[in-house]
Amino acid sequence: MNFKHRVVSIIARAALLAYAGAALAAPQAPAAAAASAAAAAAPAPAPAAVPAIAPPADAPGAPPGDFKTLDQEVQGLKKDVIDLNKDLFVLQEELLFPANTQVALYVSMDVGAFFALNSVTIKIDNKVVTNYLYTAREADALLKGGVQQVYLGNLKVGKHELVAFFTGKGPIERDYKRGATISFEKGVGAKYLELKITDHVAKHQPEFSIKDWE
Amino acid sequence: MQRVINRLRALILGGLLLALPAMAPAKNVKPDPNGLPPQDVKDLHYGDVLFYFYQDDYFDAITRLLAARQLDRLPHTQGEAELLLGGLYLSLGEHVEAGRIFEALLNQNTSEAVRNKAWFYLGKVWYQRGYLDESERALKQVSDKINPRISAERYMLLAQLMMREERYDDAIGALSSWHGAPDWTAYAQFNLGIALVRKERLADAIPYLDRVGRIETRSEELLSLKDKANLALGFALLQAQRAAEAKPILQRVRLEGPYSSKALLGVGWADAGAGDFKRALVPWLELRKRNLLDSAVQESFLTVPYAYSQLSASGQAADYYSSAIESFDAEMKRIDDSIEEIRRGHLLDRLLDDDKKDTLTWYWQLTTLPNAPESRYLYQLLASNEFQEGLKNYRELNFMSRNLDAWRDDVSAYDDMLDTRQVAYNRLLPKVDAVLAATDLDALTRKRVDFESRINEIEASNDVAALGTADEQRTWRRLKRIEDYIAAHPDDPDLTEMRDKHHLMKGVMYWRLSASFKARLWNERRSVKELEADLKETQRRTVLVRQARAAMPTNTGAYGGRVAAIRARIDQLHRRLSDVSQQQNRYLQALAIRELEGQKVRILTYQIQARYELAAIYDRAANDKPKAKP
Numbered sequence: 001m002n003f004k005h006r007v008v009s010i011i012a013r014a015a016l017l018a019y020a021g022a023a024l025a026a027p028q029a030p031a032a033a034a035a036s037a038a039a040a041a042a043p044a045p046a047p048a049a050v051p052a053i054a055p056p057a058d059a060p061g062a063p064p065g066d067f068k069t070l071d072q073e074v075q076g077l078k079k080d081v082i083d084l085n086k087d088l089f090v091l092q093e094e095l096l097f098p099a100n101t102q103v104a105l106y107v108s109m110d111v112g113a114f115f116a117l118n119s120v121t122i123k124i125d126n127k128v129v130t131n132y133l134y135t136a137r138e139a140d141a142l143l144k145g146g147v148q149q150v151y152l153g154n155l156k157v158g159k160h161e162l163v164a165f166f167t168g169k170g171p172i173e174r175d176y177k178r179g180a181t182i183s184f185e186k187g188v189g190a191k192y193l194e195l196k197i198t199d200h201v202a203k204h205q206p207e208f209s210i211k212d213w214e
Numbered sequence: 215m216q217r218v219i220n221r222l223r224a225l226i227l228g229g230l231l232l233a234l235p236a237m238a239p240a241k242n243v244k245p246d247p248n249g250l251p252p253q254d255v256k257d258l259h260y261g262d263v264l265f266y267f268y269q270d271d272y273f274d275a276i277t278r279l280l281a282a283r284q285l286d287r288l289p290h291t292q293g294e295a296e297l298l299l300g301g302l303y304l305s306l307g308e309h310v311e312a313g314r315i316f317e318a319l320l321n322q323n324t325s326e327a328v329r330n331k332a333w334f335y336l337g338k339v340w341y342q343r344g345y346l347d348e349s350e351r352a353l354k355q356v357s358d359k360i361n362p363r364i365s366a367e368r369y370m371l372l373a374q375l376m377m378r379e380e381r382y383d384d385a386i387g388a389l390s391s392w393h394g395a396p397d398w399t400a401y402a403q404f405n406l407g408i409a410l411v412r413k414e415r416l417a418d419a420i421p422y423l424d425r426v427g428r429i430e431t432r433s434e435e436l437l438s439l440k441d442k443a444n445l446a447l448g449f450a451l452l453q454a455q456r457a458a459e460a461k462p463i464l465q466r467v468r469l470e471g472p473y474s475s476k477a478l479l480g481v482g483w484a485d486a487g488a489g490d491f492k493r494a495l496v497p498w499l500e501l502r503k504r505n506l507l508d509s510a511v512q513e514s515f516l517t518v519p520y521a522y523s524q525l526s527a528s529g530q531a532a533d534y535y536s537s538a539i540e541s542f543d544a545e546m547k548r549i550d551d552s553i554e555e556i557r558r559g560h561l562l563d564r565l566l567d568d569d570k571k572d573t574l575t576w577y578w579q580l581t582t583l584p585n586a587p588e589s590r591y592l593y594q595l596l597a598s599n600e601f602q603e604g605l606k607n608y609r610e611l612n613f614m615s616r617n618l619d620a621w622r623d624d625v626s627a628y629d630d631m632l633d634t635r636q637v638a639y640n641r642l643l644p645k646v647d648a649v650l651a652a653t654d655l656d657a658l659t660r661k662r663v664d665f666e667s668r669i670n671e672i673e674a675s676n677d678v679a680a681l682g683t684a685d686e687q688r689t690w691r692r693l694k695r696i697e698d699y700i701a702a703h704p705d706d707p708d709l710t711e712m713r714d715k716h717h718l719m720k721g722v723m724y725w726r727l728s729a730s731f732k733a734r735l736w737n738e739r740r741s742v743k744e745l746e747a748d749l750k751e752t753q754r755r756t757v758l759v760r761q762a763r764a765a766m767p768t769n770t771g772a773y774g775g776r777v778a779a780i781r782a783r784i785d786q787l788h789r790r791l792s793d794v795s796q797q798q799n800r801y802l803q804a805l806a807i808r809e810l811e812g813q814k815v816r817i818l819t820y821q822i823q824a825r826y827e828l829a830a831i832y833d834r835a836a837n838d839k840p841k842a843k844p
Binding site for chain 2: 067068070071072073074075077078079080081082083084085086087088089090091092093094095096104106108137138140141142144145146147148149188192194213
């Protein structure tokens with residue numbers, strides 16, 4: 001085979017394989033699907049390279065090895081770290097907020113057409129226990145159905161009073177501040193209270209209430 | 215937002231399962247309050263998990279979900295929570311665990327829509343990670359009753375998977391029978407064309423690749439696909455010695471696109487194939503001005519002098535070969551330097567230097583390369599799933615290492631706290647013991663019982679004076695004494711007036727005492743009840759204090775044991791993380807070096823060819839000279 005034929009043959013075959021291979025690495029979604037977070041985050045596909053004419057050499061002393069084996073090791077390790085985090089989370093709660101004194105306050109939001117939450121201030125027995133300012137991302141998470149544990153603390157057994165002040169934007173974008181109060185009995189078990197923001201459709205106003213979870 | 219169960223479920227399964235294209239529109243949708251009743255939160259702790267989940271904070275979400283599950287805090291949301299857990303595992307790249315959960319859950323009473331999405335995204339993640347068998351099994355679980363876009367992507371993934379395994383007949387079968395959304399058709403036809411070419415069925419492939427190569431579109435993605443189809447078809451025709459047909463197809467590739475260099479190279483070969491080397495020089499000389507990093511440009515360093523040689527311009531051919539040898543030398547030196555730089559071990563840290571480190575998501579990808587000499591050679595590598603997934607693993611290991619560092623500080627604080635508690639306990643213990651010793655609950659109980667009995671007696675005997683005030687009782691006692699005196703002197707006429715007065719005064723006194731007796735009795739009974747309640751509370755508190763006193767050393771010891779055990783786990787996991795992280799680093803480093811070595815070998819091959827041809831030109835010149843002067 002003369003030089004011309006050799007070069008044509010090598011390059012054409014190699015390029016063909018490369019381009020066919022590149023097709024597999026091509027973006028897997030057409031434009032309409034490119035709105036996906038994953039696709040948007042993906043780098044633009046790099047131009048196909050003509051593969052090496054000779055087989056590529058491995059780095060001396062450090063063979064790539066098997067991706068799957070390493071990946072499975074990473075999977076197992078990550079699972080162990082996640083489990084450890086769970087155990088640490090439980091230990092932390094039991095140690096710092098034992099059930100017989102634990103009080104947990106949650107904020108939930110239903111609908112939110114008449115109120116955009118900016119902050120909440122909570123007093124227990126006339127003492128401010130938390131003053132929380134919401135980011136747009138957090139307020140959005142509440143709107144989607146998330147429930148925020150806004151305070152976790154300890155209280156003695158007995159009667160207590162909680163007052164919550166909500167500030168934000170009310171109907172027609174007006175500054176809005178409202179309160180809600182509840183007297184509750186702290187028993188020997190953990191006490192959960194839910195500060196609820198709901199819409200009163202008939203009144204076109206938000207409503208604020210506190211639910212005592214027995 | 216109206217939390218309607220179905221919508222929530224859709225968000226859960228969609229949102230995470232996962233960062234889904236199809237579900238993306240569900241995010242940020244302004245809630246519509248009309249007509250939908252508010253939905254109460256079923257489990258506060260599940261809502262708490264969702265709060266983190268909706269902020270894409272999957273690591274906190276999964277930690278809280280696992281803790282809530284362990285503490286039995288999800289009585290009403292177990293099913294949803296389990297499905298969410300599978301999705302969260304998948305989001306964190308834990309596809310093995312996610313697969314285990316889905317396989318256990320999705321065969322039960324899960325809706326077909328949920329099942330389909332879960333299998334689809336699991337299959338997609340497995341495909342990206344190279345678990346092709348698992349991916350195929352998952353994708354085949356997806357039924358056709360699914361969003362058309364997801365259905366199309368599923369078929370495409372299956373076909374690509376078969377092609378990666380070189381099962382071209384299977385891929386051809388799958389793609390030939392597929393009728394999907396129009397915007398996916400081009401991709402299907404392209405892949406079908408490629409599969410046919412690989413099976414050496416060029417005649418069958420031509421219509422498909424040609425159709426994609428002619429599509430009218432303004433979409434950058436489709437324009438890129440169009441270029442690739444023309445390029446692949448052009449080179450397939452060149453390989454089949456059909457240069458004349460190849461040229462117009464290669465000329466359809468955009469000059470400003472990413473495939474233009476390869477197209478220019480091909481056009482040159484098409485001209486050369488037709489014997490028109492002068493015309494071939496036009497694209498090749500244009501190509502030669504471009505960046506030598508491009509393999510097509512590297513090849514043009516050989517093809518240009520080759521064309522001159524064919525045109526008998528040996529001098530120019532020799533010059534271009536010499537220039538190519540020098541350029542290849544310089545390029546190989548740069549590659550060697552880059553390999554050395556990578557071997558120093560800082561490649562990954564440099565790649566992740568600008569990375570936002572506080573989030574973990576499965577769709578994370580490195581999108582920019584650092585401004586370093588070795589970066590210019592790594593674009594191709596970066597586009598590969600293998601490198602991206604490995605880099606993702608490395609990044610996640612780093613995240614977890616930092617996570618353990620933070621916990622390690624907290625755990626030290628727990629130790630201090632337990633020590634402080636123990637000191638406080640030791641200080642309080644004598645006082646507590648003294649109070650407990652002084653508290654005779656039995657005696658107090660007996661007193662209460664006696665008191666109640668006395669009240670009962672007073673009521674039964676209607677002893678109205680017994681509940682009188684101190685003054686009334688004193689008066690009542692004086693009247694009693696007078697009564698006794700009068701009774702002792704029944705015949706004394708001087709006492710007649712006193713007898714009448716006593717009778718009157720006793721009557722008045724009795725009337726007063728009787729009138730208030732019921733009220734006083736009620737008050738006394740109430741006091742007894744209050745006393746009983748106080749006594750019960752005292753008993754309860756005493757029990758609590760005794761329990762706390764007894765449990766404190768055990769609790770402290772138990773917590774101390776747990777803290778010590780957990781610290782040991784942290785240390786052990788830290789060592790494993792460090793070890794696996796290094797392995798991952800070495801693995802990716804080896805991939806990068808292999809990529810660079812490959813490029814170097816290719817350039818070396820070109821250089822050898824250039825030297826060989828240059829030597830041949832000199833030989834020919836040397837052989838020609840003696841003939842020239844006989």
